[in-house]
Amino acid sequence: MKSEKEKDVIDTEGRLLKPTGGATFEEAISATKFGKFNWLLILVIIPSRWSPIFETTTMSYVFPAAQCDLDLTLDNKGLLNAITYAGMVSSAFIWGYLFDSLGRKKLMYIAYFSDACFVFLTSLSQTFPQLLLSKFLGGFIINGPFAALTTYVCEFHSAKYRTKIQMVIGIISSFGSVFLPLLAGLILPAKIEFTLFNYLNMHSWNVFLMVVALPSFFGGIMFFLMPESPKFLMTNGRNEEALEVMRFVYKMNTGQPKNTYPIDSLVLERKQKDTKKDSKRALVEGLNQLKPLFVPPFLQNILLLCGMQMLIMMSIITLRLWLPQLFQAINDYEHLHNGTTSSLCKMLEVIHPAPKNGSDAPVECTVNNDNYQVYVNNMIVAAVAVFGYFIVGSLINNLGKKRLLFGLNVIGGLCGFGLYFAQSSNMTLIMSAVYIGVGSISINIIISVAVDLFPTTLRTMTVSITMMVGRLGAMSGNLIFPYLLKQGCAPPFFTIGTGLLSCAFIGILLPNTDMKALQ
Incomplete structure (x- = not known):
């Protein structure tokens, strides 16, 4: 129980004014208001x-x-x-x-x-x-x-x-x-x-x-x-500087003078550091943080999350970055055939490596600039992803993250396979938009699952590691995709479809979490 000296000062509306023992960061930043x-x-x-x-x-x-x-x-x-x-x-x-x-x-x-x-x-x-x-x-x-x-x-x-x-x-x-x-x-x-x-x-x-x-x-x-x-200033013992920043924010938000800011001191989270010594300590502490993640009881979960994130980002980001090229191929095919569409596999036959001089029958390299539909299609794909976030936001509390991950990745995997069977440019657009949308949402749900499954002290490191592994997947996917395109129409699309379907079934192994809301 607080002594008389330590009691917080409360105004007539019940708001915290000046905690005499020093305000916490949360109390101080709340006092700056929103403006x-x-x-x-x-x-x-x-x-x-x-x-x-x-x-x-x-x-x-x-x-x-x-x-x-x-x-x-x-x-x-x-x-x-x-x-x-x-x-x-x-x-x-x-x-x-x-x-x-x-x-x-x-x-x-x-x-x-x-x-x-x-x-x-x-x-x-x-x-x-x-x-x-x-x-x-x-x-x-x-x-x-x-x-x-x-x-x-x-x-x-x-x-x-x-x-x-x-x-x-x-x-x-x-x-x-x-x-x-x-x-x-x-x-x-x-x-x-x-x-x-x-x-x-x-x-x-x-x-x-x-x-x-x-x-x-x-x-x-x-x-x-x-x-x-x-927060950074307080964490490093620079409370006076932190207080001055908050006074500035308060003045800008409320229009009141700085001296009316209701907090006059902050709790000392730590003493002001020696930058060189503390930097070395921070590096050692950062390395030490990695150890608990790779031993039981966290080892299985970190491996599952990294595997899922790698497969999803390898599949989704690869297709997302190649979509303008695929839509350009569709546009070029329809341009050459007087607006007639065809199956995606047939239209992708117009993709060729850049011609090399010295070949027996050199082909002139040309660029088709009559391609506004390429940009429209990419805008539609991005807009569908935005719309998808609002739909998932209304479902996640009822379904839970684990079920939602399974459903989204099954839908995405089937759309990946479906691109191989797409018989028109419109069907290709629909399949790719759904694929990119559900995959993008899944990436963020996995980050949220990581927050649920790991304690506060390990959450930031867990998210950083899963995203780093995911980017390794995106890098490798883009290196492999041109090779798959050269092998024919089926390999690239069956590969990205398998990527999301694999994530759906790997996700079954994740523990259940009671925290269903995205955080």
């Missing part, structure tokens, strides 16, 4: 969250336009899709260590500015090796802010708004996937040709890559102007 600053954060999320989406997806739209300029083969395209994920995997633990040791804000704006530079360098590429290197570096850089953005934003919200802001982040991400093909449709079909600095031959796809660097650039500017996370 203009939080809406500003939502604006910051838009370019910041679109940057990693653009980084991993833009090449899918560039391939049809750039294949003649860069002499791209199917293998080249698979490698370009995979290399960004290779960069993300290679930097996974580095970024986690840096953000926890050095803070959020500084690394965020440095990372976004750096990514903007690499995307800009990508836009100047004149050869395949240049493009490959810049995409790897872009993936290496963007993995940091991609992982840290949610943490940073949540650390400015009380528990009352934290779940809602995570939903907002998801919705913004989904709209980014809808906006990208719209942007591609406006720029890539245009006949843009000019020379830069009397050396660089620029085309519409170069201009497109320049434009998609803007979200990272704006993200860097915004984070340069934003304050440091108050």
Whole structure:
């Protein structure tokens, strides 16, 4: 029971004013209210969250336009899709260590500015090796802010708004996937040709890559102007700085002077650290955190989750990144046959590696820019995924995550097989939209299951590991897919269908959880 000296000060409406023993983070951030600053954060999320989406997806739209300029083969395209994920995997633990040791804000704006530079360098590429290197570096850089953005934003919200802001982040991400093909449709079909600095031959796809660097650039500017996370400051014993940040947020949200902020002290979570010593300690502690995950009782669950995430991301992201190319093949076939559609397998026969000079019968490489339907189809696929999130949100509490995972992956697996039997472009669109939608939702449900099955001290590490393994799957899937396409129509679609069906049955082995709501 609190003494008179320790009692909290309560105003006439029952609100906490000044806990004399020092306020906890949750009490202090709640006192800042919700207002203009939080809406500003939502604006910051838009370019910041679109940057990693653009980084991993833009090449899918560039391939049809750039294949003649860069002499791209199917293998080249698979490698370009995979290399960004290779960069993300290679930097996974580095970024986690840096953000926890050095803070959020500084690394965020440095990372976004750096990514903007690499995307800009990508836009100047004149050869395949240049493009490959810049995409790897872009993936290496963007993995940091991609992982840290949610943490940073949540650390400015009380528990009352934290779940809602995570939903907002998801919705913004989904709209980014809808906006990208719209942007591609406006720029890539245009006949843009000019020379830069009397050396660089620029085309519409170069201009497109320049434009998609803007979200990272704006993200860097915004984070340069934003304050440091108050939670990070408190965690590192910098309470006065944290208190000043909260006063600023309070003033912006309420319009009241800083000196009316009802909290005048914070609990000391730890003493201010020696950065060098604490950084070494953080690295050792991070490595020690891995040990419990790979021994009983957690070993089975982490292996199941990693296996499922790898199979799902290998299947879903591979098809998602190859869809613009597949839709382009459908468009080219219908263009050559006066609008007549056919089975997907028949229409995919127009996909050929870039022609090589020196062959006995060289074929001129041409690009069909009359392809607005390609971008419309990709927008429809992305929109279906957004719609799917709302449907699943209304079902998950009744069905539970385990049943829902099974049902979604069975539906997705059957749609993957169904693409092989699709007899028209419209049927192909429907099958691919459902496949991508249920798979994308499954990825997020698996993350939520990981939160349910592991204790608080292991949750962040568990999610990080499952996502890293999933990206390894996405990387390997994109390397294998061109080879499967060369083998015929059945191998690629039966492979991605089997991937989701396998996840459905692996998920049966997961323990039941009473926590059914997405968190």
